[in-house]
Amino acid sequence: MSHDVAIVGAGPAGSAAALAARRAGASVLLLDRAEFPRDKPCGDGIAAETLDVLADLGVTAVTDGYRPVERLRLVAPGGIEVARPLPRPAHTVPRKVFDARLVEAARAAGADFERHTVRTIRRDGDSVVLDDRIRARVLIGADGAGSVVRRRLGHPVNPAGHLAIAIRGYAPATGDEQVIRTTRQRWPAYAWSFPLGDGTANVGYGEVLRGTPLTKAYLMERLADLLPGGEPAGLRAHHLPLSTHRPAPARGPVLLAGDALSLINPFTGEGIFYAVLSGALAGTAAAGGPETAARRYAAALRARLGRHLRHSRMASLLTRRPRVVDAAVEAARRDATVFDRMVDLGLADGLFDLRTIGRIAGGLARIAASPS
Numbered sequence: 001m002s003h004d005v006a007i008v009g010a011g012p013a014g015s016a017a018a019l020a021a022r023r024a025g026a027s028v029l030l031l032d033r034a035e036f037p038r039d040k041p042c043g044d045g046i047a048a049e050t051l052d053v054l055a056d057l058g059v060t061a062v063t064d065g066y067r068p069v070e071r072l073r074l075v076a077p078g079g080i081e082v083a084r085p086l087p088r089p090a091h092t093v094p095r096k097v098f099d100a101r102l103v104e105a106a107r108a109a110g111a112d113f114e115r116h117t118v119r120t121i122r123r124d125g126d127s128v129v130l131d132d133r134i135r136a137r138v139l140i141g142a143d144g145a146g147s148v149v150r151r152r153l154g155h156p157v158n159p160a161g162h163l164a165i166a167i168r169g170y171a172p173a174t175g176d177e178q179v180i181r182t183t184r185q186r187w188p189a190y191a192w193s194f195p196l197g198d199g200t201a202n203v204g205y206g207e208v209l210r211g212t213p214l215t216k217a218y219l220m221e222r223l224a225d226l227l228p229g230g231e232p233a234g235l236r237a238h239h240l241p242l243s244t245h246r247p248a249p250a251r252g253p254v255l256l257a258g259d260a261l262s263l264i265n266p267f268t269g270e271g272i273f274y275a276v277l278s279g280a281l282a283g284t285a286a287a288g289g290p291e292t293a294a295r296r297y298a299a300a301l302r303a304r305l306g307r308h309l310r311h312s313r314m315a316s317l318l319t320r321r322p323r324v325v326d327a328a329v330e331a332a333r334r335d336a337t338v339f340d341r342m343v344d345l346g347l348a349d350g351l352f353d354l355r356t357i358g359r360i361a362g363g364l365a366r367i368a369a370s371p372s
Contacts, residue, residue: 001133001134001135003027003028003136004026004136004138004287005021005026005137005139005283006029006134006136007029007140007283008118008130008140008142008149009031009142009144009258010031010036010103010142011144011275012050012099012102012258013142013282014030014143014258015030015102015103015105015106016054016257017257017280017282018109019057019111020057020279020287021111021283021286022283023057023058024283026286029113030103030112030113030114031114031118031134033115034115036099037099039095040096040099041167041168041236041237042168043168043194043204044092044094044098045347046063046092047090049347049348050272051091053276053277062101062102063091066093067197068089069091069092069194070086070089071086071176071178072090073178073179074182076322076329076330077182077184078367080329081333082332087344092178092195092196092197092201093196094202098272118148119131119148121148121149121254123252123253128253128254137289138253138286138290139253139255140257140282142260142279142282144258144259144260145238145239145241153247153254153256155248157241158241160210162242162262163239164206164207164209164240164242165206165207165209166204167216167235167237167238168203168232168235169203169204169231169232169233170232171193171232172199172201172229173196173200173201174201175195176195178195180192181227182325188207188208188320189205189207190205190206191222191223192204193227203223203227204223205223206269207222219237240259240264242265242316243266243313244313245262249294250293253294255282255285255297256282257275257279258274258275258278259275261278263278265347267346270347277349281297284300285297304349308345311345311352312345315345323367327360327362328363330363330366331356331360331363338359338360341353341356342356
């Protein structure tokens with residue numbers, strides 16, 4: 001069995017890669033160990049910029065049936081709150097639905113799909129061979145936080161401080177706005193509630209790991225403390241490899257995309273936009289052939305996300321102090337432009353600017369001068 005491009009992992013990154021490679025005329029084999037639809041632990045938040053990337057790939061109906069969410073409420077560690085309209089409406093779509101729709105779109109575009117668990121990867125002349133039977137000119141690893149392809153390239157999992165863990169479930173919705181509630185305890189950490197529009201919400205809690213494993217019971221306790229209201233259904237935990245510690249995006253004819261490339265926003269934990277965008281870039285580069293795939297992909301990532309990733313890393317460093325987050329939320333409460341900048345930085349590919357930095361610095365000064 002031989003294809004121009006083989007893709008391991010059929011989540012958002014893998015399906016976007018398949019769509020992009022097919023649009024460029026490549027033959028594509030999409031592999032996943034699961035049948036679709038399948039559940040995937042995640043916050044389920046779909047930013048508008050994610051839909052832009054998919055629209056460029058010819059996919060426009062992935063959020064059908066799910067009402068847009070137009071407002072976001074941020075609660076700072078010190079209790080300061082801001083609630084404003086999002087710069088562009090978002091959606092909350094369960095990954096069981098969203099991912100299956102993307103796989104179906106990839107298959108409709110001509111990609112072959114096979115349920116298969118990849119165990120071995122080797123080079124054989126000008127091809128990459130999987131499990132001694134699947135041959136491709138270029139391989140894309142889009143197989144998530146526990147990526148087999150990443151391990152076969154010799155890249156270890158992210159170290160402490162660059163890896164987060166989260167637990168999510170579904171509970172009755174308490175409103176029609178997205179809520180992110182941060183906490184000083186074990187900072188950086190926050191809980192979220194993202195309404196689906198059907199009377200339920202995706203709720204969860206996550207924090208950055210510091211080298212000590214965290215139990216499901218502990219994560220459930222923290223979720224209940226921040227979002228009381230009974231135990232949610234369908235609780236599942238998952239790791240989030242943060243973009244502050246990324247491996248090389250490619251080695252020879254093997255590319256990494258999405259979570260396998262540690263493309264998780266360290267500021268918010270968002271990863272679907274990164275997954276779809278990096279998958280699309282990887283698929284386009286892979287379709288050009290093994291001789292140029294690595295170079296083209298690295299250049300495309302750098303051009304599209306380079307400055308943003310530097311800014312999001314800066315944001316994660318600055319916000320290691322809860323008081324800075326208090327100041328940022330206070331600045332966003334006073335200034336809608338600051339709010340929009342923060343949302344774009346955390347959910348898409350936005351950048352900091354001097355105005356935003358100045359407003360946050362002013363908020364920090366006001367907090368420092370206020371009575372404790």
